[in-house]
Amino acid sequence: MTELPANVAAAIAPAAGADDFRPLSSLAAARMALRRDLTLAFRQRGQLVQPLAFFAMVTLLFPLAVSPELARLREIVPGVLWSAELLASLLALEFLFRDDVQDGTLEQYALSGQSLTALLFAKTTAHWLLTGLPLTVMAPLAALSLGAPTSAVAGIVASVALGGVTLSLIGSIGASLTLGMKRSGALLSLLTLPLSLPVLIFGARATQLAITGGVLVAPLELLGALAVLGVTLAPLAAAAGVRISLE
Amino acid sequence: MPSRSLEIENLHLWRGERHVLRGVHCALGEGQCLKLTGPNGSGKTSLLRTVAGLMYPEEGQVRWEGRDVREDLRSFHARMTYLGHEPPLKGDLSARENLRYWIGARRALSAPMIDAALGSVGAGALAGQRVRTLSAGQRRRVALAGLALSAVPLWLLDEPATNLDSDGQQVVADLISRHLARGGLAVVALHHPLHVSGGMLELALAA
Amino acid sequence: MTWTWFHRLGSPPYVYGLAQRLTPWLGWPAALLIAGGLWGGLLLAPPDYQQGDGYRIIYVHAPSAWMSLMVYTTMAAAAAVGLIWRIKVAHAVAASCAAIGASFTFAALVTGALWGQPMWGTYWQWDPRLTSELILLFLYLGYIGLRAGLEDTQRADRASAVLAVVGVINVPIIHYSVTWWNSLHQAPSVMRLAKPTLPPSMLVPLMMMLLGFTLLFGALLLVRLRAQILARERSSAWIREALGT
Numbered sequence: 001m002t003e004l005p006a007n008v009a010a011a012i013a014p015a016a017g018a019d020d021f022r023p024l025s026s027l028a029a030a031r032m033a034l035r036r037d038l039t040l041a042f043r044q045r046g047q048l049v050q051p052l053a054f055f056a057m058v059t060l061l062f063p064l065a066v067s068p069e070l071a072r073l074r075e076i077v078p079g080v081l082w083s084a085e086l087l088a089s090l091l092a093l094e095f096l097f098r099d100d101v102q103d104g105t106l107e108q109y110a111l112s113g114q115s116l117t118a119l120l121f122a123k124t125t126a127h128w129l130l131t132g133l134p135l136t137v138m139a140p141l142a143a144l145s146l147g148a149p150t151s152a153v154a155g156i157v158a159s160v161a162l163g164g165v166t167l168s169l170i171g172s173i174g175a176s177l178t179l180g181m182k183r184s185g186a187l188l189s190l191l192t193l194p195l196s197l198p199v200l201i202f203g204a205r206a207t208q209l210a211i212t213g214g215v216l217v218a219p220l221e222l223l224g225a226l227a228v229l230g231v232t233l234a235p236l237a238a239a240a241g242v243r244i245s246l247e
Numbered sequence: 248m249p250s251r252s253l254e255i256e257n258l259h260l261w262r263g264e265r266h267v268l269r270g271v272h273c274a275l276g277e278g279q280c281l282k283l284t285g286p287n288g289s290g291k292t293s294l295l296r297t298v299a300g301l302m303y304p305e306e307g308q309v310r311w312e313g314r315d316v317r318e319d320l321r322s323f324h325a326r327m328t329y330l331g332h333e334p335p336l337k338g339d340l341s342a343r344e345n346l347r348y349w350i351g352a353r354r355a356l357s358a359p360m361i362d363a364a365l366g367s368v369g370a371g372a373l374a375g376q377r378v379r380t381l382s383a384g385q386r387r388r389v390a391l392a393g394l395a396l397s398a399v400p401l402w403l404l405d406e407p408a409t410n411l412d413s414d415g416q417q418v419v420a421d422l423i424s425r426h427l428a429r430g431g432l433a434v435v436a437l438h439h440p441l442h443v444s445g446g447m448l449e450l451a452l453a454a
Numbered sequence: 455m456t457w458t459w460f461h462r463l464g465s466p467p468y469v470y471g472l473a474q475r476l477t478p479w480l481g482w483p484a485a486l487l488i489a490g491g492l493w494g495g496l497l498l499a500p501p502d503y504q505q506g507d508g509y510r511i512i513y514v515h516a517p518s519a520w521m522s523l524m525v526y527t528t529m530a531a532a533a534a535v536g537l538i539w540r541i542k543v544a545h546a547v548a549a550s551c552a553a554i555g556a557s558f559t560f561a562a563l564v565t566g567a568l569w570g571q572p573m574w575g576t577y578w579q580w581d582p583r584l585t586s587e588l589i590l591l592f593l594y595l596g597y598i599g600l601r602a603g604l605e606d607t608q609r610a611d612r613a614s615a616v617l618a619v620v621g622v623i624n625v626p627i628i629h630y631s632v633t634w635w636n637s638l639h640q641a642p643s644v645m646r647l648a649k650p651t652l653p654p655s656m657l658v659p660l661m662m663m664l665l666g667f668t669l670l671f672g673a674l675l676l677v678r679l680r681a682q683i684l685a686r687e688r689s690s691a692w693i694r695e696a697l698g699t
Contacts, residue, residue: 024351024352024353024354024355028352029352029353032348032351032352033348033352035348036337036340036348039340039344040337040339040340043339043340044339099337103333103335103336103337103338104331104333104334104335105335105336105337105349107301107329107331107335108329108335108349110301111299111300111301111324111327111328111329112324112352112353113321113322113323113324113325113326113353114321114352114353115321173616173617173620177600177613177616177617178600178603178613181603181604184603187596187599187600187603190592190595190596190599191596191599191600191617193592194589194592194593194596194621194624194628195620195621195624195628197589197628197631197632198624198627198628198630198631201631201632201634201635202631202634205635205638222631222634226627229627233623237616237619237620240616241613241616244609244612244613244616245609245613246301247301247302247303247608247609247612262606263606263607263608264689303540
């Protein structure tokens with residue numbers, strides 16, 4: 001065998017006997033995972049547009065199918081907004097794990113010696129920043145185009161932001177269970193939608209109150225509670241799902 | 248510090264109805280390498296994945312330094328690196344960035360360290376290139392650089408010399424030899440012979 | 455002593471035999487109770503003073519709805535046991551529950567629709583209970599769909615177990631949110647009887663039906679469980695002995 005030059009060997013490996021026993025905290029590893037996903041997404045910017053375009057198109061369907069009168073459209077804004085949000089969020093779920101399964105990097109996450117729960121939470125956060133956050137920006141625009149008053153914007157942004165976080169988290173569970181399955185789109189929807197219905201109910205109510213000028217505290221608090229529950233439990237379930245799918 | 252050892256005791260694994268691993272039994276000490284041979288479908292990959300903790304055996308135990316790895320799988324993972332058939336690299340990141348996010352999530356790395364590792368496997372010139380633009384053999388070399396950087400006592404390698412020319416195969420052999428010389432352990436599934444200093448223990452699996 | 459009994463419950467041959475022996479002990483009482491309950495509820499009990507005779511479908515609707523929820527909980531509990539302790543028989547139990555639970559849910563929906571027709575003139579109402587039942591049906595279908603979509607039995611078992619546990623945690627949340635949603639819009643609720651408390655002539659048949667349905671579930675579960683065990687263990691030696699081939 002050929003020996004490496006001393007400087008190279010010293011650069012790569014620690015001194016003999018030294019133990020690099022988990023020198024990185026799970027938090028630092030999670031931050032790296034977040035940064036990695038954001039970097040990757042910016043290099044494939046085209047993909048990010050799809051859920052947004054879908055959301056815009058679904059919104060467009062309703063004036064064409066129902067009526068162009070803003071007074072009538074205003075009544076259905078919560079329904080349209082949240083149906084579009086749910087469906088766009090489902091569409092975006094495809095991107096969460098697909099590439100990582102194909103190239104084997106998800107498996108390396110499971111073998112990294114770091115908390116898989118923390119790493120998946122980082123991935124889901126990145127996913128929300130890339131899909132949920134832009135949808136949060138689009139939602140008030142869509143609502144305004146359907147006749148909602150400008151006073152409703154703040155409430156709509158708050159409810160879609162909170163709801164979107166929970167939807168991403170719930171979605172990560174279904175995505176983890178259907179890893180690597182071909183044509184799993186319909187099944188993923190079937191798994192995720194029933195679990196997402198509470199978000200839809202509270203979110204639509206908040207949106208409606210925002211439009212009519214009522215007090216949004218109750219539904220926002222409920223959305224917040226769902227988000228907290230999601231943050232604490234969903235990454236655990238997703239980690240279990242990933243390990244099961246990798247077996 | 249307990250001396251490093253890997254014990255595989257009476258492993259039984261079923262995949263569906265197939266009894267893939269039938270009572271596999273083996274022990275490895277410091278500086279030893281175990282070569283897994285056998286035809287396709289004989290369970291080499293399954294054995295590696297079971298030792299890595301990805302698959303759960305119906306019977307038997309894997310012990311690292313005397314303790315069942317299942318007791319603390321995360322600590323075990325921090326002490327081993329598993330390399331499967333495909334190099335775990337993201338196409339849209341450069342070789343350097345890939346290693347930073349892969350091995351850098353496990354130990355603190357600096358750019359000179361990463362470049363030195365790439366250089367040591369003959370992939371120094373590729374450091375800044377997107378992995379998507381690299382050939383299969385070049386990607387394999389980048390993955391090997393990651394292996395060198397991981398600085399862990401146990402290596403689990405599934406056909407590490409795939410897609411490599413004779414030069415590359417020598418790189419793999421040298422890599423493993425140096426690892427063993429430092430007191431590391433390795434379990435390697437191989438189709439073709441690889442000349443590692445000090446020889447290898449062999450475990451032949453039957454289909 | 456109790457530990458060995460628990461340990462034996464994890465053994466497929468033992469459970470197979472036990473299921474075979476227990477089935478008639480559940481099946482016959484179930485048949486008697488259901489027959490008695492139907493006779494008492496459909497014929498003997500007095501008509502509701504507000505809804506007349508149309509309310510009688512409650513004797514099938516309420517037990518079905520109750521069972522749909524109970525079966526899901528049983529399924530999730532069995533799945534959790536299988537997931538945590540890696541017991542294959544527990545996974546077989548969970549798999550056996552799914553279709554039975556979905557059927558109870560479907561029955562609750564159909565009887566709910568039939569109840570609505572004569573009372574309100576529509577076959578469907580977005581009543582909180584019916585809506586919750588519909589969502590529960592989708593939860594069952596998702597579970598069944600996931601199992602069907604995964605070829606490897608072990609992965610199907612474990613993945614659907616995670617789904618079942620997540621689902622069972624969600625069921626109260628979904629139920630609460632649907633009730634909350636319904637209270638906002640004050641949609642009329644069909645599924646109530648005029649009296650706040652039921653007289654014994656109505657209560658007794660209802661309880662009989664409930665108990666009968668529970669025993670029916672038990673009997674059906676054991677029958678399906680044996681089929682599951684047969685399918686999973688078909689290459690084992692003990693199966694060939696048990697079947698006498």
